[in-house]
Amino acid sequence: GAVVSQHPSWVICKSGTSVKIECRSLDFQATTMFWYRQFPKQSLMLMATSNEGSKATYEQGVEKDKFLINHASLTLSTLTVTSAHPEDSSFYICSASLPPLDTEAFFGQGTRLTVV
Amino acid sequence: GDSVTQMEGPVTLSEEAFLTINCTYTATGYPSLFWYVQYPGEGLQLLLKATKADDKGSNKGFEATYRKETTSFHLEKGSVQVSDSAVYFCALSDRGSQGNLIFGKGTKLSVKP
Numbered sequence: 406g407a408v409v410s411q412h413p414s415w416v417i418c419k420s421g422t423s424v425k426i427e428c429r430s431l432d433f434q435a436t437t438m439f440w441y442r443q444f445p446k447q448s449l450m451l452m453a454t455s456n457e458g459s460k461a462t463y464e465q466g467v468e469k470d471k472f473l474i475n476h477a478s479l480t481l482s483t484l485t486v487t488s489a490h491p492e493d494s495s496f497y498i499c500s501a502s503l504p505p506l507d508t509e510a511f512f513g514q515g516t517r518l519t520v521v
Numbered sequence: 522g523d524s525v526t527q528m529e530g531p532v533t534l535s536e537e538a539f540l541t542i543n544c545t546y547t548a549t550g551y552p553s554l555f556w557y558v559q560y561p562g563e564g565l566q567l568l569l570k571a572t573k574a575d576d577k578g579s580n581k582g583f584e585a586t587y588r589k590e591t592t593s594f595h596l597e598k599g600s601v602q603v604s605d606s607a608v609y610f611c612a613l614s615d616r617g618s619q620g621n622l623i624f625g626k627g628t629k630l631s632v633k634p
Contacts, residue, residue: 409564439621449624512564
């Protein structure tokens with residue numbers, strides 16, 4: 406099946422700094438990628454839909470200025486957590502749909518972010 | 522809004538035991554239903570899916586039936602193995618694709634030899 410690689414797997418950063426997470430589709434071109442967030446013992450919640458070459462679509466309640474998403478190519482989407490705070494500590498996971506029908510999504514392994 | 526509720530874990534079973542992980546949903550319209558599995562250190566993988574009522578999804582000995590009357594999609598396996606130890610997520614999509622999924626909280630399964 407298609408492979409999605411997410412990097413880094415885990416990161417620890419200081420409060421106030423920014424962190425970039427990469428999501429790559431390794432063997433297919435993904436026009437659409439998705440970013441999810443998971444708090445401990447909670448569901449994965451969709452944060453935003455990332456479309457290649459256009460602005461991301463954010464879900465209600467997600468701060469677009471805090472969670473910057475860039476989908477500059479068909480194989481790479483990035484999520485930057487700006488001015489991170491401890492409450493941003495979470496598990497972030499991306500997925501990419503396999504075109505043209507987008508009937509199946511492939512997930513990265515996730516990134517554990519800890520802000521200290 | 523749409524939601525998915527699955528049984529709380531963790532679930533601990535002995536090898537060859539029968540597995541059931543309950544999942545119910547609320548949705549307007551006719552969603553597609555999915556089970557994903559996440560092995561330690563890996564991303565989520567699609568385990569099985571069903572796109573309409575009474576469909577049965579099956580894979581690797583796991584199966585689940587889309588029950589519209591009870592709004593359920595329970596995951597079952599007749600004989601679990603140690604290698605089945607993972608976190609299982611029930612999910613739905615009401616937009617036709619698997620891109621924007623609504624997930625349950627996940628159920629951690631541990632299978633002991």
